Amino acid sequence: MPQHVWTDSWVDRLRALIDKGKSGQQIADILTYEFRVKFTRNGVIGKTHRLGIRVKSVPGPRPHPRHKPKPKPPRAPRSRRSLPPTVIEPTPVLLDCRGLTLMELKGGLCAWPVADAPVRYCGLPCVGSYCPGHSAIAYERRPKVPRPYLWLEGGRHGRRG
DSSP: OOOOOOOHHHHHHHHHHHHTTOOHHHHHHHHHHHHSSOOOHHHHHHHHHHHTOOOOOOOOOOOOOOOOOOOOOOOOOOOOOOOOOOOOOOOOOOOOOOOBOTTTOOTTBOOOBOTTSTTOBOOOBOSSSSOHHHHHHHSOOOOOOOOHHHHHTTTTTTOOO
């Protein structure tokens, strides 16, 4: 972007336009037309700031008054009942774990850490990351709830048919 040094004649014209009450954009347009050099609104505002000149704001048309929001009735404070913490006991699963180290653990073997031995893993054959017994502990299965509104509306994407 080409930068130019403000000449004394430009600064004098800038001061005269400010005294007439012109806005930053109007001053930029007039200076661009008169001196055949591109001036921007931000350039004019920056120069006036560096010179310590305050540009008077030109009052524009006022927007329509907004509806003032009605004050909401005060809410009743929520009671903070202290509920006892819910402790879900895992179902005891008795598995014959191999107790493999990390170096012995290969793909297709259960990577569940064994609690009674530090840095040992189950090692039973599995399909995912864990054997079926440890998968039952790790993944909570949600019951399937029928959603009748899907077939009433034509499926998930709203197709009717």
